Amino acid sequence: MKLSVNLGKLKLGNPVIAASGTFGYGEEYSEFIDIGRLGAVTVKGLSLRPKDGNPPPRIVETPAGMLNAVGLQNIGIDSFIKNKLPFLRRFRTRVIVNFFGDSISEYAEAAVRLSSAKGIHALEMNISCPNKQAGWSIFGTDPRVTFRVVSAVRRATGMPLIVKLSPNVTDIALMAKAAEDAGADAVSLINTLTAMAIDINTQRPKLANVTGGLSGPAIRPVAVRMVWECHKKVNIPVIGMGGIMSAEDAIEFMLAGATAVAVGTANFVNPRAALDILEGIKSFMSARGIRSPGELTGAVKLDVA
C-alpha cells in the first residue's frame, strides 16, 4: 500500500495535512503526536510584519462548529524563519507556509522572502480570510483579482504554490480556475464561512470583531460540495478541508475529488485527530484493497445505482 500523494511538484508522504491556524507552528501538538508522521503541517498565516490580531473575544462555539476572529495574528515571516522553522525542520513532515499580504506587492514580497528559507516545502496563499476589513476580501471573491494576485506570486516564487479559496462566493469553481490559470500548483478549500453570533443578553456580537469565520463539522457538507465542484473544473490537485473530524470524513472529501485533506478544528477537540485520521484512512484502504490514495480521489459514483 502506497500512501504518498503528489500536489504538483510537492510530494507528501501521506494525504493528511494539518490546516493553517489550527496547528500553531507545530510545536504545540508535538507533545501529543509525532508530527513527523503527518503528510504536511501548514503553519498559521504569516505576513511580512508581525500582527497583533483582533481584541478578545475571538472565538465562540456554534452548533457543531465555531467562529473565530483571530484576525491573522502572527509573529511575522522573519521571526518565524528564525524561531519556529528550525523546530519544524527536525521532522520528516513537509512544511507548508500559509501567508497573506495587504496588497499584491506585499504578497509577492512575502513569497520571495519565504522562498529563500530552508525547510519550507510549499507556500499556501490565503486570499480568503474573512477577517480583514473592507476591500481586502476581493482578492478571494473576484476571479479577475485572484488571477492577478496569484500571477504576481507565481512570478515571485518557484516553490510549489497552493491557493486557498474562500467559500463565500457564488461560484467557487470559477475561483479555482482563476488560480489554475495564474499558475497555482494546487488549490485548497474551504476556508471559513463568514458568520456572526449575537449575545441576546448584552445585545452585542459575541466576537469583538463582529463577524468571524465558521469552521468545524457544521460546514462539512458545503465543503464537500465545493471540493466536488472544483475537482470537476480544474486539472490541478485539490486539498479538501472543512469539518473533517474522522477518517470517514476525510475519505468523503477524497471521493469528492480531494488529493489530500487538511484537518483543522478537529485538532482542538482532539489533539491526536490528524494522526487518528491517517490511521483510519490506512485501515480503510487496507480493508478495501486500495493501493494508493489516488484511487479514492474523485471516485464518487454518480451513475444511477
Add this chain to the structure above:
Amino acid sequence: MKLSVNLGKLKLGNPVIAASGTFGYGEEYSEFIDIGRLGAVTVKGLSLRPKDGNPPPRIVETPAGMLNAVGLQNIGIDSFIKNKLPFLRRFRTRVIVNFFGDSISEYAEAAVRLSSAKGIHALEMNISCPNKQAGWSIFGTDPRVTFRVVSAVRRATGMPLIVKLSPNVTDIALMAKAAEDAGADAVSLINTLTAMAIDINTQRPKLANVTGGLSGPAIRPVAVRMVWECHKKVNIPVIGMGGIMSAEDAIEFMLAGATAVAVGTANFVNPRAALDILEGIKSFMSARGIRSPGELTGAVKLDVA
C-alpha cells in the same frame, strides 16, 4: 406589550412564521399546536403544475443539520387552492404562499393565479432553491436576473410580495437590493446552502439528487450574518431564518435586523417548536420591558463596550 409586526403591507399578529417546506400545508402540525396562533404559515413551494420531485433518498442528517433534495415536489397551485387552502382559512394565522416557476413568465403566471384566491395574504417567491438543474439557479444568484424576475412578478400582483434569497452568493445584500429595487415588500433569508454528502461504503452520494440544501442550526451563524448585511443595505423588512431552534435564536436574528423570523428544520425536531419560540420571545420581551418586537429589530450594539 404589542406583538404584531408589519412586513410592508402585510401585518402579522406576531413575528413567528413557519418556514416553507417544513410545515407541509399546515394540516400536519395542527394536531400538535394551534396553528392559528402563529404569525404566519408559509406553505410548501407551489408551481403551476404539480411536480413529483426527486427520487429517494431525499434527506440525510449532517452535523447539527440536514440536507434535503425534495426537489420542489408539490401538488400544484390549483389543487392547493381547492384542497388545502380551505383548511388554512379556518385559522387566524396569515397564509404566505411560497411559489416558483421555470421561467419568468411562469413566475408571473403563478403570481396571477395565486392573487385571485381567497385566503392568501402574501406571496413568497422562491428564487433560491438549489435543487433545480442547470441554468435555473441564476434567478437567485445574478442580481440583474433577480431584478427582472421580481419586476415581472411585481407587475403581475398587487399582493404583498416577499422575495426569498439564496445564501449561495458572494454578496447577499446586493441580491436584497435588487429585490427591493424591483418592488419587493420584504426579503426572506436564508434558503438552504448547497451541499453534498457521500457514503464512503457505497461511494455514492447520500442523496439521489447528488447535492441538496443544508438547513438547521449548523447554518445559523451564516444566516445571522446575512440578515445583518441585508438589514444594513435595504429599507424593506427582512424575514430571518436558518437554524432557529429556540427563542434565543429567534431574538438573535431580530437583533441582527429581522422584523420577523421563520422556523424551519426545528419543526421536524419538535413539532411544537414554532409556538415554543413565540412563547419564549414573549417572556423575553416582558422580562426586559420591551413593548414591541420592533424594538429588537437591528438593535445589535456595535459600539465598543
Add this chain to the structure above:
Amino acid sequence: MSRLFEASVKDNRRLAENHYLLTFHPLKKIRRPEPGNFFMLSTGNGLDPLLKRPFSIHRRTGSDIRILYRVAGRGTDILSRKRPGDVLQIIGPLGNSFPVGRSRKNIILVAGGVGIAPVFALAEGLIASLKKPVLFYGAKTGSGLLCIEELNSIGIETHICTDSGDTGRKGPVTAILREFIQGNPSVSEDCCIYACGPEPMLRSLSALAAEYGLRGYAALEQNMACGIGACLGCIVNTTGGYKRVCREGPVFPMNEILW
C-alpha cells in the same frame, strides 16, 4: 392525547451483538400503538444528532413500550448507552399499521434480522385474537436471530434460517418460504403475507408473492426528518406515485411498491 411526549427509560439491555431492547415509560397517557406503527425518538442531548430516529413498536407491557433496535450508526449508538431514568423526547405512535381487519385463514409472517421488531408485535396480536400465523425468520447468523424465547413463549410456529447456516436452515428466508408454499398448496387460498426486513429481502419476497399470486404487506424504511408527513423526505415510489413512508406507510401492499 398529543402524540408528542416525554418518556423515561426503564430498561435498555443488550440482546446480542449490536442489538438492544429498550423499554420506555411514557410520562403521560399516549395513544395505543398498533403493530406497524412507529415512534420518533430523540437520541442525543445537544443539537447533534439533530433529528429524531424512527423505531417500530415491538411490544407493549401495560403502559410501557418496547422497541428492539440494531446499532446502525451514531444515533442508535448513543441510544444504546441510555440508562434507566434518562428521559427521551418522543413523537408517536405514527404511521399506519398492518391491516389485519378481515380474518384470513393463512397468515404468513416474514422477518429479516431486526425486522422481527414489528413482526413480533403483529404476531403477538394475532395469537391473542386466536389466529395461527406461521413465521419465517431469517438472519445472517444465529446471533442475529432475536427474541427467540419470546417467540417460543407466545407459541408461534417458526421457521428459522440463516445465511451462514449456523442456526436453523441455511439460505434466504424467501427460499424457505418458497418450499413451504410448494409443499402446502392450500396456503395460497385466502393467504396474506406480512413482512419486515432488509430491502433486498422484501424485494424478492414481493416477487415470490407475485409469482404465487399471494397478497402481502411490507413495512418499509426510509430516512425521515419529521415522521408526520410534512417534510416529504421519506418517499417511496409506488404504482400510485410517490408516497410518504411516514404517513401513507410504513406498511404498503407489496404489489404497489416499485422497487
Add this chain to the structure above:
Amino acid sequence: MSRLFEASVKDNRRLAENHYLLTFHPLKKIRRPEPGNFFMLSTGNGLDPLLKRPFSIHRRTGSDIRILYRVAGRGTDILSRKRPGDVLQIIGPLGNSFPVGRSRKNIILVAGGVGIAPVFALAEGLIASLKKPVLFYGAKTGSGLLCIEELNSIGIETHICTDSGDTGRKGPVTAILREFIQGNPSVSEDCCIYACGPEPMLRSLSALAAEYGLRGYAALEQNMACGIGACLGCIVNTTGGYKRVCREGPVFPMNEILW
C-alpha cells in the same frame, strides 16, 4: 505521560443551585496538577457541543481529581447530568499555576463565587506547607458560597461577604479586603494576593492592589478552543501585548493585565 486521557466519573453532586462538584478518575496515570492548572473536558456525546470546556483543578484525592463548577450554559448543563461510570475525554493539566515558590509572610487569597475552585486548591496546598493564608470570599448570596465546610476543615482564616448581606458581611469582597488592609498596615510588607473570580471583581482588586502597592496574581478566564496555545483564541491584553490565557496563563500578575 500524555496530557490527553480518558477518565470515568466517580461522583457528580449538586452543592447548591447551579453548582456541582465532579470527581473523576483518570483511566491512566496523568501529570500532577498544580493549583491554577486547568483541564479541558468533553461534555456531550455527538458533535454538539463541539469544543471541550476548561475547568480548574479544585482538589486532588489520591489519583482522583475534583472540579467545582457552575452551570453556565449548554456544556455545563450536560456535564451536570453525567453519572458515575460515564467516560470523559480530557486534556490536561494545562496552563501555568499560582507562583508560590518564594515564601511570603502575608498571603491573601481572594475568591468570588465559583472562583473559589482554584483558590481552594491553592489554600489547601499552602496550609499543607504550613503557610497561614487569609481568605476573602464573596458571592451574590449565601447560597453562592461553596465548600464552606471544606474551608473550615482545612482551618483557613476566612472572611466572608455577600452582595445581599444574607451571609457574612454585606458588600463586595474588595471593600472587606480594603478594611482589612487598613486595619492591618503590616500586611503590605512582603504580601501577595492570589485571586480568582468574575472580571469586575478582579479589576477592582487590581486597582486596590495598585493603590496599596501590593503584588498579586489573578487567574483569568477566556473562551477557549484548544487549551494548548494553538488557536490563539484565548488572548488577554497585557503590558507585554496579547498573551494566551491557556498558555502564558491562566494566572497573570495583576499589574500586567490591561483591563
